[in-house]
Amino acid sequence: MREPIRIGIAGYGNLGRGVEKAVAQCPDLELTAVFTRRPPDQIQSRAQVVPVEKSKDYRDKIDVMILCGSSSNDLPEQGPFFAAQFNTVDSFDLHARIPEYFEEIDAAARDGGNLSLISTGWDPGLFSLARVLFSSILPTGKTYTFWGEGVSQGHSVAVRRLPGVKQAVQYTVPVPETVEKIRQGETPVLTPREEHFRICYVVPEPGADRDAIEKAIKTMPGYFADYDTTVHFITEEEFAANHTGMPHGGFVITTGTTGGGYRQQAEFRLKLENNPEFTGSVLAACARAVYRLHREGKTGACTVLDIPIGYLSPESPAELRKKML
Amino acid sequence: MREPIRIGIAGYGNLGRGVEKAVAQCPDLELTAVFTRRPPDQIQSRAQVVPVEKSKDYRDKIDVMILCGSSSNDLPEQGPFFAAQFNTVDSFDLHARIPEYFEEIDAAARDGGNLSLISTGWDPGLFSLARVLFSSILPTGKTYTFWGEGVSQGHSVAVRRLPGVKQAVQYTVPVPETVEKIRQGETPVLTPREEHFRICYVVPEPGADRDAIEKAIKTMPGYFADYDTTVHFITEEEFAANHTGMPHGGFVITTGTTGGGYRQQAEFRLKLENNPEFTGSVLAACARAVYRLHREGKTGACTVLDIPIGYLSPESPAELRKKML
Numbered sequence A, B: 001m002r003e004p005i006r007i008g009i010a011g012y013g014n015l016g017r018g019v020e021k022a023v024a025q026c027p028d029l030e031l032t033a034v035f036t037r038r039p040p041d042q043i044q045s046r047a048q049v050v051p052v053e054k055s056k057d058y059r060d061k062i063d064v065m066i067l068c069g070s071s072s073n074d075l076p077e078q079g080p081f082f083a084a085q086f087n088t089v090d091s092f093d094l095h096a097r098i099p100e101y102f103e104e105i106d107a108a109a110r111d112g113g114n115l116s117l118i119s120t121g122w123d124p125g126l127f128s129l130a131r132v133l134f135s136s137i138l139p140t141g142k143t144y145t146f147w148g149e150g151v152s153q154g155h156s157v158a159v160r161r162l163p164g165v166k167q168a169v170q171y172t173v174p175v176p177e178t179v180e181k182i183r184q185g186e187t188p189v190l191t192p193r194e195e196h197f198r199i200c201y202v203v204p205e206p207g208a209d210r211d212a213i214e215k216a217i218k219t220m221p222g223y224f225a226d227y228d229t230t231v232h233f234i235t236e237e238e239f240a241a242n243h244t245g246m247p248h249g250g251f252v253i254t255t256g257t258t259g260g261g262y263r264q265q266a267e268f269r270l271k272l273e274n275n276p277e278f279t280g281s282v283l284a285a286c287a288r289a290v291y292r293l294h295r296e297g298k299t300g301a302c303t304v305l306d307i308p309i310g311y312l313s314p315e316s317p318a319e320l321r322k323k324m325l
Helices: A014-024 A052-058 A075-083 A095-112 A126-137 A153-160 A176-183 A210-218 A236-242 A275-295 A317-323 B014-024 B052-058 B075-083 B095-112 B126-137 B153-160 B176-183 B210-218 B236-242 B275-295 B317-323
Strands: A005-010 A029-036 A048-051 A064-067 A087-090 A115-117 A142-147 A165-174 A196-204 A228-233 A248-257 A263-272 A300-302 B005-010 B029-036 B048-051 B064-067 B087-090 B115-117 B142-147 B165-174 B196-204 B228-233 B248-257 B263-272 B300-302
Touching: A005 A014, A005 A052, A005 A275, A014 A029, A014 A275, A029 A052, A029 A275, A048 A052, A064 A075, A064 A275, A075 A087, A075 A095, A087 A095, A087 A275, A095 A115, A095 A300, A095 B317, A115 A275, A126 A142, A126 A248, A126 A263, A126 B126, A126 B275, A142 A165, A153 A165, A153 A196, A165 A176, A165 A236, A176 A248, A196 A210, A196 A236, A210 A228, A263 A275, A263 B275, A275 B126, A275 B263, A317 B095, B005 B014, B005 B052, B005 B275, B014 B029, B014 B275, B029 B052, B029 B275, B048 B052, B064 B075, B064 B275, B075 B087, B075 B095, B087 B275, B095 B115, B095 B300, B115 B275, B126 B142, B126 B248, B126 B263, B142 B165, B153 B165, B153 B196, B165 B176, B165 B236, B176 B248, B196 B210, B196 B236, B210 B228, B263 B275
Parallel strands: A005 A029, A005 A064, A029 A048, A064 A087, A087 A115, A115 A300, A196 A228, B005 B029, B005 B064, B029 B048, B064 B087, B087 B115, B115 B300, B196 B228
Antiparallel strands: A142 A248, A165 A196, A248 A263, A263 B263, B142 B248, B165 B196, B248 B263
C-alpha cells in the first residue's frame, strides 16, 4: 500500500472536528496535526495539537492543510497565510467575494509552489458542480437551488443577537407547493417568499417582550423581511432536547427542453443529518484530489469545477472504469 | 466571439439526430458534416452528408467527431477507426467490455495524437460521475442505481424477436416500496426482483398464441426470469398512440454514515421525456471538454471521470466562479 496522504487541520470548531472524523474513515488519509490559535490543551483531538505560529515547522510533514476557520473572520487572512506554505482546501462560502478571494489565494499559492482548492463543501461545492453540469447539458434549462429543511447558522445567529433572546435556532424550508411545481417540469420565476419559508424556535429571557421579539425577527431586513416566517417560543429544556442538531440539505434542479420539444429534468439532492460532518467529508475527499494534482505539477488556486471527479476517489482510474463506469 | 468548435456526427440514428439537435442549441458548437454508411441522399440532416470512407478528407475540418453507432455492432470497429483520425466522443455502454474498449481506443487515439472520451451519456456517464462522487465522499456508504420508469431498448428488442410478436415495448420500473425504504435511509441487500419490475406491451401477430408469448417473455433468462413482469396485449393503434416515445430516467442514491453516527444521503435523479435527445446533449457538452483538453495537449482515451466539470460549460472559469460557484 502507498504511504497515506498527510493531512493537517487548521481550526478546530464543528467543521474541523467533522474533517477529523472524515479522515478517520479514509485509510489513504492520515491526520498529522491540528493547528489552533487557542491554548493547545483546550483541544480534544486524537492528533497532535500545534499552535498556528509553529505551522512552518510542518511544511515537509503535511501534504494538504484543510482550513476550517470561518469565511468572514478567519479565511480572508488564514487562507493566503497557509496557501503560501501548504497545499490547502477550504470552504470559503461568501459567494459575492469568491472571485476576489480566488485571486488572493492564487497569488499566495503560486508563490509557494502550492495548490489551493477553495470554496468546497456542498454549497458552494457539490451544488456548484450540479449547477454547472446541468446548465452545460441543458443550455435552454432553468436551474433552481433550494436549501433545507435545515439549520441556517447565519439566520440563527441573527436571531440570537436580538435583545430578550436567550437561545434560538432558525430552520430554512423549501415551499412544498413550489417544489412540486418545479418537479412537475414548470419553470416559474420566483420571489424569495415563494422559494423558502423560515421557522424560528426562540428561548426568551425571563420577562422578555415576546411580541417585540417576534416583530423584530419578522421585519429584519436581509434575513427575514422577504420571507414568511413562523416564530415559536420554547423552553430551554425543549431547545436542548430537540434543536441542537445540525441537519441540512437541499437540492439543485434543472428543467430544460431539447430540440424536439421534450422536457428533460436533472436533480441533485442532499439530506444530511449533520452538516459539518458531511462538509468535512467533502473537504477530505477534495484533499485527495489536491494532493494528486499538485504531484502532477498543478499550482495556484482552483475550485471543484477544475477537478476531475475521479481524483476524489481513493481508487485508480482503471479500477473506477471497471467498477463504477 | 471565438470560432465555433467544429463537430462531426458519425452514424445518424436516434442518437445522431439527438446530437444534431443538441449542437443546434449551442452557439459555440457548429455541425460540419454527418458521416454515414447509408446512401447519403437517405439522410435528412441540415448538415453536409458524407460517406464514411471520405472521412479522412475532413481531418482538418472537424475538431471533434461524435460517434453515434451502436455499442454492439458499430463502435468496436468504428471507435478505433475514428480515434486514429479525430478527437472523438462516444457512448459505448457495454459495461463489462469497457476496460478492453478503453485500451483499444487509447492506442488508436495516441497513435493519431487525438483525444477520445468514451462511454459517456447518462449511464454510463452522468450516473458514473454520481457513483464515484458519492462513494468518494461517503466511503462507508451503500450506493444504488435504479433505472426508469423508461423504455429499455435491449429488452424491447428481445421481446420483438419472439415468434408471434409483431411489435413490442418494455418499460423498466423501480419497485416503489424499495425506493421508499432507501430514501428513508435504509441500506438493504436487494435481489434484482426487489429493485425493478418490468412491463411489456405486445402487439401479437394475428392468430398468435398469447399464452405462449407471455410464458416465453416471463421465463426468458438474463432478461425477464429474475424479475416480476407484466405483459399486456394491445392493438397496433394503441401501440402507435401511446408507446412510440422514448422516455427514461432513474437515479443514483448513496446513504452513508459519518463518524458521529449521522446518516447522510445524496441522490442524483434524471427524468427524461426523450432519452436519445438527452444523451445527445451530454455528448455535445463532452465534445466541448474534449476539444479544450486536446488543445492543452491531452491525448489517448479518457472518460467523464477524467474531465473537470467546468470544461463542459461554454463559460470561462472566471465567469463560472462568479455566477455558479
